[in-house]
Amino acid sequence: MAEDPGLIPGIYNYCDRWCERCAFTDKCLNYKMEQESRREAETRRIENEGKSPSEMWQDLKSTLDETIELLKEIMRERGLDPEKMEPDEDYMISEKEIKEETKVHPLTRMSLSYITMTEEWFNSHARMLEEQGMFDEKPPEEDVERTLQLRDAGEVIRWYLYQINVKIQRALRGKKMNETYPEEALPDDADGSAKVALIGMDRSLTAWRRLMELFPSEETPIADIMILLGTLRKKTEKEFPEARTFRRPGFDDPRYSDQLKKNS
Numbered sequence: 001m002a003e004d005p006g007l008i009p010g011i012y013n014y015c016d017r018w019c020e021r022c023a024f025t026d027k028c029l030n031y032k033m034e035q036e037s038r039r040e041a042e043t044r045r046i047e048n049e050g051k052s053p054s055e056m057w058q059d060l061k062s063t064l065d066e067t068i069e070l071l072k073e074i075m076r077e078r079g080l081d082p083e084k085m086e087p088d089e090d091y092m093i094s095e096k097e098i099k100e101e102t103k104v105h106p107l108t109r110m111s112l113s114y115i116t117m118t119e120e121w122f123n124s125h126a127r128m129l130e131e132q133g134m135f136d137e138k139p140p141e142e143d144v145e146r147t148l149q150l151r152d153a154g155e156v157i158r159w160y161l162y163q164i165n166v167k168i169q170r171a172l173r174g175k176k177m178n179e180t181y182p183e184e185a186l187p188d189d190a191d192g193s194a195k196v197a198l199i200g201m202d203r204s205l206t207a208w209r210r211l212m213e214l215f216p217s218e219e220t221p222i223a224d225i226m227i228l229l230g231t232l233r234k235k236t237e238k239e240f241p242e243a244r245t246f247r248r249p250g251f252d253d254p255r256y257s258d259q260l261k262k263n264s
């Protein structure tokens with residue numbers, strides 16, 4: 001599958017994982033593999049019907065054995081000896097320290113505050129949002145345009161809510177790892193992750209603005225959330241000045257701009 005020339009290598013590394021809304025499902029190895037695993041899981045489910053638990057555990061063990069063999073093969077291809085590999089303790093300690101530092105970084109804290117404020121707003125308005133159709137899956141019967149806008153804003157905010165924090169932490173960790181281990185540095189990865197976080201913030205801000213228009217009486221609390229998110233956005237741009245110009249495979253490649261426009 002990975003050798004398919006129609007795929008865009010690494011496109012899934014800097015996307016937002018919202019495959020339902022993605023213009024590149026036909027060019028993404030991750031998407032194709034997920035579809036394939038679903039099909040395999042369904043086939044397994046049908047095959048497993050009627051099997052005893054011990055037969056099922058045996059099947060799982062042979063899958064794991066195959067996976068370990070595949071992993072060894074990959075390591076050999078990369079010139080690593082799978083039998084001799086031992087964790088480098090210094091590396092492990094530094095990695096742990098970096099993780100701890102990342103957790104208390106101001107950008108991480110701010111993105112967690114954004115989660116808290118958003119959850120509080122959604123929780124305290126749950127009934128109103130539900131009554132107005134934000135969480136309904138069936139097509140709206142009344143005030144269609146307004147309900148669709150409401151649903152879309154809710155979906156966007158909730159989709160990126162945790163992802164912003166995850167991507168910021170990954171970017172911060174990447175940056176620190178690059179500083180600590182310059183000989184193994186992957187400079188682009190931190191910027192790529194920061195860019196995905198920034199895109200999530202851009203879209204979330206737009207969605208909050210839509211909610212503000214739909215609920216004028218909520219202007220003050222929504223403005224507070226937007227100010228926090230806007231500040232986080234500015235600070236992230238400052239911490240990762242190259243992030244906005246990072247070119248994500250596929251999404252920022254002019255060769256695919258038509259496909260992007262057609263499907264967005």
Ligand code: SF4
Pocket residue numbers: 011012015016017018019020022023024025028029030031
């Ligand atoms: S690139 Fe698109 S299809 Fe692939 S994982 Fe990301 S969102 Fe999903």
